[in-house]
Amino acid sequence: MELAQLRVFETLADELHFARAADRLGLTQPAVSRQIAALEASLGGKLFDRAKRSQVTLTATGALFLPEARAILRQAERGEALAKRSARGEVGRLEIGYVASAAWGGVAASLVRRFLTRAPKVEVHLQELETPRQIEELAAGRLDLGIFRTRPAYPTALKVQPLQQDTLQIALPDTDPRAAQPELHAADLAGARFILPHFGEEAGFLARLQALGEAGGFAPEIQPPVRDFLTVLTSVAAGLGAGLVPESAGALHLQGVVLRRVADVALNSGLVLGARRADSSPLVRRFLQMAQERPKSGHG
């Protein structure tokens, strides 16, 4: 017994006419005759009475089998559709990690929102984790995707793709004399007090600042960390010190604050989207592909 035979059987049971059934199936009449004969042989009994040529009818066995055949076909169609949706990455479950800084800019939220628009049946679970933890969890298989900050290197088991190319910039009060310069050099920042955000165990900003100090030949003085970027910028505007913030923070346009690039030190700190290199999940593939289509999400 094969599904193809059941499809022929169902159609013939509908039409009760070999030639018309063949037509509906895109076959010829003899093909239908043989498929039915084969099915009947495999079941060990006739399904149709064709003693009267002009009025094919279901036998008792055929009538009994018809709802069974329909059930099998419908079940098969449902299963096939489900598998296809799954293969297209439209159903399933995704564990996605994100760094807090990806949430501020709305990058994580807008990515997930875009994905769910296309694949509403996917169950997405979000977890806020710092970059190193995400890399661990990804490798362990407890995360499927991670939205985290660029690193100098990643485990070979992971692949990452750029999400947002953020440069860290220096935020200065517009009253600061250095604010007059179009761009700064590390050495210009000697003696400045720095206001840094601190989220969980994320130590990236601190590390960058220390690198900056080394390049400029000074030991940066650090204010107690604040909770978010708005506070960093407000503190800077209040003249409490300088800030180290992602370029995208400029979108806030806070009065009394200017952002300046550091010309001689690379302070790239983009967001990347990471996944297991060997991950064959269509959901992950689809998410990665979608993220690549429009590397910068709508939000500034």
Place this chain on the structure above:
Amino acid sequence: MELAQLRVFETLADELHFARAADRLGLTQPAVSRQIAALEASLGGKLFDRAKRSQVTLTATGALFLPEARAILRQAERGEALAKRSARGEVGRLEIGYVASAAWGGVAASLVRRFLTRAPKVEVHLQELETPRQIEELAAGRLDLGIFRTRPAYPTALKVQPLQQDTLQIALPDTDPRAAQPELHAADLAGARFILPHFGEEAGFLARLQALGEAGGFAPEIQPPVRDFLTVLTSVAAGLGAGLVPESAGALHLQGVVLRRVADVALNSGLVLGARRADSSPLVRRFLQMAQERPKSGHG
């Protein structure tokens, strides 16, 4: 998507090893590889991860599809089994008519009982109807089988097969002088009074008796009809007259009664099993075949 592919998929999902799955399926390993590849192509995504050669695993899609595939296969198996049982005549419904006289001897009951032993799932409905009515109902399709008395002819749409070859015989009190003869002739019965059974509208016995009278050149005198054969025979033993009873009534061995054949008049009155000639129902075929296997049922 085809059932054969699902069978391969299920087995491979069990074994997670192409060669072993092939073995279980009675195929070779490349055949399994290709069947899976074909199924994956038709679904538009991978079902197995075989990056690591030594550990084939289900993908998320594969894991999702496995219960679906199992459901389809089980449904197909149930449907197939049901159709096969139906084709073998083991399920369904039979409308069977019988003449009252077939019930006395237990012919109808024993036939049905034998049939139900072999096909317990068949729903049998019995209806007591006289011969002409059964023939009507059979032709109309309201009966599937009929157990009735032989007729000189039947509609061509029907086929009948012998069930029990009953000759009608004459029952006489052993005190009757004719009881001394080993067999009678029609003429011997002139002047006898006859005791006949009368059931519903069955007029067969009366008609036979009249034929007998014609052959013997006398008008038979008829006693009021009685309800059953035992009463006929008891009346005969009491000397109330002669009886006309099926040969098989002799099995009752009633004291004081003898049964005698009528040599010169054919009084065959067998029971036959009738069905529509065109009936393709496996139940009917099976019943007819069973009845033929042992033409006389266990009962005398």
Place this chain on the structure above:
DNA sequence: CGGTTTAATACAAAAATGGTATTAAAATCG
């Protein structure tokens, strides 16, 4: 690093499936 295991691929043989043409049987029409 070499041998072994395992899945995929290449190729030829076999099976099945489908199509065209024809036949047989029933239905329809004159």
Place this chain on the structure above:
DNA sequence: CGATTTTAATACCATTTTTGTATTAAACCG
């Protein structure tokens, strides 16, 4: 009632699909 038409089955051939054997490529293991 006979001729024509309709309809399903069959014969036959071409095509496609499936299988098996042999081989290859990759991963695993010592």
